Amino acid sequence: MNSRFLLLALLTLGGFSSLAQTSVKKRPLTPRDIYRLQTISDLQVSPDGKWVAYGLSTVDSTKDKRNTDIWMVSWNGQESVQLTNTPEGESKPRFSPDGKYLSFVSARQGATKGQIWLMDRRGGEARKLTDLKNDLEDYVWSPDGKKIAMVLRDVDYADSAKTKVRKPYVLDRYHFKADVRGYLENSPVHLYVFDVTTKKLDTLTTGIYDETSPVWSPDGSQIAFVSNRTQEPDRNQNTDIYVIDARKGAAFKQLTTWTGSDNSPAWSPDGKTIAYLRSTASGNFLMYDQPVLAVISREGGEPALLSKTLDRPVRNPHWTKDGQAIGVLIQDDRQAYVGQYTVATGKLTKLTSGNRAFSDLEAVSANNWATLMSDPQTPPELYAVENGITRRLTHVHDAFLAPLELAQVEGFTSRSKDGAQVSNILYRPANAPANKKLPTILYIHGGPVSQDEFSFDLTRQLLAAGGYAVVAVNYRGSNGRGIEHTKAIYADWGNKEVLDILGATDYVVEKGIADPERLGIGGWSYGGILTNYTIATDTRFKAAASGAGSSLQLSMYGIDQYTNQYENELGAPWKNTDKWLKLSYPFLKADRIKTPTIFMAGEKDFNVPSAGSEQMFQALRSLGIPTQLIIYPGQFHGITVPSYQKDRADRYLQWFDKYLKPKTT
Structure with missing residues (x-):
């Protein structure tokens, strides 16, 4: 590991210990404390289960903006290591399947588009892996670490004029505007496969439809993804799960046929089934809906609806490492808890309880999970959930809370x-x-x-x-x-x-x-x-x-x-x-x-x-x-x-x- 970052981390932990032993006069929270509050996001567990990477957002008050860096914490909570520290910021940390490298997305060195960077998790400088001309929406490593599936948005050439004056928006869509993105012309997102060694980028999907949420099958032969391929997707909220062979020119196969929403696919460890979330209703409009945990064969057919009778929204489905159960987050009357469904019986086991809220979820080993947890007195911190027992991993907010x-x-x-x-x-x-x-x-x-x-x-x-x-x-x-x-x-x-x-x-x-x-x-x-x-x-x-x-x-x-x-x-x-x-x-x-x-x-x-x-x-x-x-x-x-x-x-x-x-x- 980078010794400089490790030393800083250990000094920081030591500072927390000293702070805890010092009597601090408490004061009320003030609006200026907004500048002191950090945010943890996008937790990722290393393949060996010994580390959890995450993004940590802090405020740069001189630039009046937030900046995110990548950190890791050991599973025993004893070591905390900052991996990146640049003014451009980094996001989407992902471990390579062999656990030796950590990739992330950054627009470093004056880049106009976010690129994937790769760094040895033991330390050293990151190297740029891609030189993309498209906006990168998402990416995921193949199981053998040789390829990366990407979601890229079609290039918008409207700003390419030498005068730097954008061409007029030409709109003919039913849904023609959206917050943040602005006016929506026809620029769908598609799936690509990037070869890490040769840097060759192969196109998997094309056309007028969006393809999102790619997930590799455990053997690396196929990719499951989500798409709305109805006649006019803007007029409904339908999405379905599809699978496609991970090679150029392959045809895709539709697995789900529910006219509502099917999304968030997750392959079982043996590759035979896919867990996903399905809407309760099947209409064109689903705002007042709640997702149900479903499991379907990789060949398609009728899904099993594991949480159909729960009558509570479930999200973040992840298989346990042994493939016997699926972990989910469940919202229930002011609480959000970690639950686990046994696939064979459909039985729900409630792993956490109490007046607190869990968000984000990643499998570590059988019955062990990494998660974010918050309570009314504590902003979200990283926790381990081990056989139903929670254990805190990070202390990001100790300094923020100490005087308050x-x-x-x-x-x-x-x-x-x-x-x-x-x-x-x-x-x-x-x-x-x-x-x-x-x-x-x-x-x-x-x-x-x-x-x-x-x-x-x-x-x-x-x-x-x-x-x-x-x-x-x-x-x-x-x-x-x-x-x-x-x-x-x-x-x-x-x-x-x-x-x-x-x-x-x-x-x-x-x-x-x-x-x-x-x-x-x-x-x-x-x-x-x-x-x-x-x-x-x-x-x-x-x-x-x-x-x-x-x-x-x-x-x-x-x-x-x-x-x-x-x-x-x-x-x-x-x-x-x-x-x-x-x-x-x-x-x-x-x-x-x-x-x-x-x-x-x-x-x-x-x-x-x-x-x-x-x-x-x-x-x-x-x-x-x-x-x-x-x-x-x-x-x-x-x-x-x-x-x-x-x-x-x-x-x-x-x-x-x-x-x-x-x-x-």
């Missing part, structure tokens, strides 16, 4: 006006008096199909550090409570979710937690949309922060990325105008809103375009309701520039403080 005094977090269940039981999470400020009513903010999650979990939530912790009780509501439409709970809001937005938000509000008021005269509400994306719905329904909220939301839903048709959803769920606007107008009530009844509201959006958001926030800002401004509009330059739906993330947190606190805290003289 965080909120106390607990779950509670509220009852909505129509009798629905709703699962929620409460954040109490550290050292808040037990019997004192607190100014309270309901911070609403987006999605809507997601759930607030017992995991580290920076935004809610920041609001709690500002002296607020903070409530997270898993309103109907969230997942983790069964598919009927998720589907309850189908074509009925702003109704049951608002009942659930108000029911949770009533609960914290009745229990003496919230001061009824100092209530606030906020959220981002669908959380911003629900903020608008709620303040148009109930005037008790004294302040609101609506981020990346919309209200005049009729005006979103054709300017966001959800046309397929709209036409399947609501019907075309010219055919079902009354439905569209009904769902647009926060804007059309804006004169009912009395809540001072700050609106925020990313300038380049194609998910929920800034027009949604601009319209509501203009309405409240015209009505004389205190309001502000914040547009973050160059940002998409997710705000990624660190200084903008800090600015957003600062503005949340300033806005809520202005209206929810008594003025002192």
Whole structure:
């Protein structure tokens, strides 16, 4: 191993030990701590199971950006080694099958495209392996280490003019725009095989369809992949599993025929079967769905649906090394746990439990897994799960947490006006008096199909550090409570979710937690949309922060990325105008809103375009309701520039403080 990096790692571990022994005066979390928070991603286990590689993202405050480097931690947790350290950053670490090398993707040396680099995992300089002209979307080593399957996007020649002026976008697709990618012309992604020795690149697939998620068969003869090959893929969410011989000119074979979604293929160690995720529903629109674990023969046929009766979403399927079971992550009522299905019997064994959330999963050996785990007091760290026992591997966040005094977090269940039981999470400020009513903010999650979990939530912790009780509501439409709970809001937005938000509000008021005269509400994306719905329904909220939301839903048709959803769920606007107008009530009844509201959006958001926030800002401004509009330059739906993330947190606190805290003289 590189002795310099190893020495730094050991010194760092020693520093953690010294820090733990030193008494540190605790302080509240502040928006500036955003610059200190690191992020672990993309864990990969070495073939011998002795090391786990991962990406570690840190903030470079001088450049106002995040940079990711590649690290490794030993399976016993005793050694931590930084493998890369460049200003360009690296991603997608992958071990070579013999375990001697680690590959990664980087646009080093002024490259305009990400290339695959290869380095000896024992140390030394990396060497560039590829010189690709296409955008590299994904790659995976063949079992013998001689080839690499790649997913490459067709070259876009629109920017090739010598004047550097892009040619006009020529659009004829049904789905013609998407957040981050922008306007969508016809540039599909295809499969290629790269020979590591000769550097020859062979084309496996061509045409108008996308092919993604390649996985090699254990004998290296075939590649399984995912594709939507319906007549017009933009009009549905169908995908199927295919297999193709790993050679130029080979024909592919379709394995699955479900008209819903089949994805995330994983070969069994003996190569006889493929595990994958299948949607519950078979329609063209699958937002309110949850994936089911399925297994199918490599020859096709009828799949076995292992988690069909679980009624919870499963993800990240991985076979155990002995091929007897499949590990998955399962979301269940504010928790996310590691489960393991025995293939022969279909029996589910729950390997972890408790108020915490697991994400990412990689097999190490029989019944042993590498995973990321977070709880309300700890950002995600790498853990080993050995025969159901968790063991921490990394201590990335020790220095971040050492000076901080965080909120106390607990779950509670509220009852909505129509009798629905709703699962929620409460954040109490550290050292808040037990019997004192607190100014309270309901911070609403987006999605809507997601759930607030017992995991580290920076935004809610920041609001709690500002002296607020903070409530997270898993309103109907969230997942983790069964598919009927998720589907309850189908074509009925702003109704049951608002009942659930108000029911949770009533609960914290009745229990003496919230001061009824100092209530606030906020959220981002669908959380911003629900903020608008709620303040148009109930005037008790004294302040609101609506981020990346919309209200005049009729005006979103054709300017966001959800046309397929709209036409399947609501019907075309010219055919079902009354439905569209009904769902647009926060804007059309804006004169009912009395809540001072700050609106925020990313300038380049194609998910929920800034027009949604601009319209509501203009309405409240015209009505004389205190309001502000914040547009973050160059940002998409997710705000990624660190200084903008800090600015957003600062503005949340300033806005809520202005209206929810008594003025002192």
